Amino acid sequence: MKGLVLNHYYAIEKGIKSSVAAVAVLVIAALVIQEDWALRFAVFLPFLLIPVHAFEVLKRDVLSGWNRFEITLPVKRKQIVQSKYATFLLLLLVSLALPMVLYTAVHFLIEPVFTDIVFNFLMRGMGLVLCLAAIVYPLTFKWGTEKSDMIFILSLAFSFGTFGGVSGLLALVIGTPDWYDQVFSLVFLIVALASFAVSYMLSQRIYKKKEF
Amino acid sequence: MTEILEVNQLKKTYPESAFSLDAVTFSVPAGSITGFIGENGAGKTTTMGAITGTLHKDGGSVKVFGEPMDGTKDHLKEQIGVVFDSMNFSGELNPMQLSNVFSQIYSRWNRERYVHYLNLFKLPGKKKIGSFSKGMCMKLSIAVALSHDARLLILDEATSGLDPVAREDVLEVFSAFVRDGERAILLSSHITSDIEKVADNLIFIKNGTILLKVRKREVFETFALVQCEEGELERLDRRTVLAYRHTADGVDVLVKEKEKLPQGVRTRDFSIDDMTLLLMKGETDEGSRTESLLRY
Numbered sequence: 001m002k003g004l005v006l007n008h009y010y011a012i013e014k015g016i017k018s019s020v021a022a023v024a025v026l027v028i029a030a031l032v033i034q035e036d037w038a039l040r041f042a043v044f045l046p047f048l049l050i051p052v053h054a055f056e057v058l059k060r061d062v063l064s065g066w067n068r069f070e071i072t073l074p075v076k077r078k079q080i081v082q083s084k085y086a087t088f089l090l091l092l093l094v095s096l097a098l099p100m101v102l103y104t105a106v107h108f109l110i111e112p113v114f115t116d117i118v119f120n121f122l123m124r125g126m127g128l129v130l131c132l133a134a135i136v137y138p139l140t141f142k143w144g145t146e147k148s149d150m151i152f153i154l155s156l157a158f159s160f161g162t163f164g165g166v167s168g169l170l171a172l173v174i175g176t177p178d179w180y181d182q183v184f185s186l187v188f189l190i191v192a193l194a195s196f197a198v199s200y201m202l203s204q205r206i207y208k209k210k211e212f
Numbered sequence: 213m214t215e216i217l218e219v220n221q222l223k224k225t226y227p228e229s230a231f232s233l234d235a236v237t238f239s240v241p242a243g244s245i246t247g248f249i250g251e252n253g254a255g256k257t258t259t260m261g262a263i264t265g266t267l268h269k270d271g272g273s274v275k276v277f278g279e280p281m282d283g284t285k286d287h288l289k290e291q292i293g294v295v296f297d298s299m300n301f302s303g304e305l306n307p308m309q310l311s312n313v314f315s316q317i318y319s320r321w322n323r324e325r326y327v328h329y330l331n332l333f334k335l336p337g338k339k340k341i342g343s344f345s346k347g348m349c350m351k352l353s354i355a356v357a358l359s360h361d362a363r364l365l366i367l368d369e370a371t372s373g374l375d376p377v378a379r380e381d382v383l384e385v386f387s388a389f390v391r392d393g394e395r396a397i398l399l400s401s402h403i404t405s406d407i408e409k410v411a412d413n414l415i416f417i418k419n420g421t422i423l424l425k426v427r428k429r430e431v432f433e434t435f436a437l438v439q440c441e442e443g444e445l446e447r448l449d450r451r452t453v454l455a456y457r458h459t460a461d462g463v464d465v466l467v468k469e470k471e472k473l474p475q476g477v478r479t480r481d482f483s484i485d486d487m488t489l490l491l492m493k494g495e496t497d498e499g500s501r502t503e504s505l506l507r508y
Binding site for chain 2: 003004006012060064065066071072073074075076077209211212
């Protein structure tokens with residue numbers, strides 16, 4: 001599987017590097033201006049810009065014919081799906097690590113910037129992009145990349161629908177105490193992770209039957 | 213002779229398509245190149261897809277090196293090199309990055325051999341594949357297929373897009389590949405002159421059905437292309453007529469067992485291209501298409 005992930009990385013290397021550089025500049029700018037809205041946005045931004053490159057892999061694989069060719073390689077279909085999800089998770093980790101490292105450096109070297117709000121936004125950002133991936137992968141495997149626009153709209157609807165749904169349900173169950181934001185962020189992340197796990201299993205099933 | 217690839221009663225249908233592979237059966241012996249010939253949509257790519265696992269077969273069996281082939285058998289896939297007619301690799305990579313990828317995938321990836329083929333085919337190692345011409349992409353795919361110690365090459369239109377000089381080089385490499393008698397190639401190509409140059413065996417397929425399986429040597433030793441007038445067709449032994457086709461000058465007839473031809477019949481030299489044309493476009497005695505006469 002390492003080779004497949006490496007192939008994905010090479011295919012989107014340029015885009016990842018540009019996004020990481022842009023995110024680093026914007027996070028540093030947010031840390032410099034020290035506005036609340038900027039600090040929240042800076043935590044959220046990496047999740048919007050970096051993991052989406054993993055979805056681009058799906059398109060490139062089809063365009064280049066790699067998706068058919070990789071079936072003939074000494075790897076199992078299961079590993080092919082794993083490699084696509086692994087690429088996404090690696091980029092998600094980068095999106096998490098980048099603001100964490102910068103915020104930690106500022107927190108300990110200059111002044112405290114880590115607040116509950118920052119952690120909440122980290123969890124929400126991760127949750128949203130995990131929900132996106134949970135829809136993008138199985139539907140792309142099922143319908144093909146030619147329906148990518150519709151799939152992306154559906155995945156956005158699912159992400160924000162889940163976000164709103166969890167928020168509404170939780171408010172019904174526990175009300176809106178002071179610690180609501182923390183609990184909501186955590187519950188939303190857990191629901192997103194569960195969706196991602198279900199999506200992975202669905203994708204495996206779809207890919208097993210897929211023909212090229 | 214050991215069979216490297218055995219395809220037996222292979223069946224494949226597609227939903228919403230009338231096309232089907234109809235019990236396709238053939239084998240590819242060790243030390244040989246088998247040319248797989250047919251029109252577009254005849255079933256060559258479908259057969260190759262069912263062999264390599266990109267398509268799920270509906271029936272029949274595929275054995276590689278004597279072992280049933282399925283997509284989970286990595287040790288078999290290690291020994292098969294595949295080249296498709298279209299581009300196989302992401303355009304963002306360069307050939308050397310591709311080597312890094314394959315060294316993580318194939319246990320017997322041979323970087324030196326790969327670089328040797330890159331040099332032989334005059335391919336730049338550090339240039340993005342996206343900037344390559346179709347011919348360069350095909351040569352790169354062939355270089356990959358030859359660099360992991362494969363024993364079977366499945367080449368779907370692998371010579372298309374190559375200029376005549378490059379085709380010559382590639383065909384020479386294919387011939388050298390099977391020379392040790394341990395390896396084999398299944399090669400489909402629209403360019404039948406390529407197949408004529410290197411193939412040992414020929415398989416003709418039409419509408420998902422194998423029309424004819426024959427050794428190339430046998431074709432040129434025992435087959436003949438007869439040119440006759442409309443009335444002369446009756447003089448031929450109908451059992452030896454494989455196919456005939458009306459032309460502006462009369463009738464072209466492909467016959468086997470040419471020693472049985474009556475005296476005075478006019479024959480002409482023919483190529484695999486002529487033979488293909490007759491088998492694909494020709495008729496049989498009953499006026500039906502040739503596959504009904506030659507069905508195996």
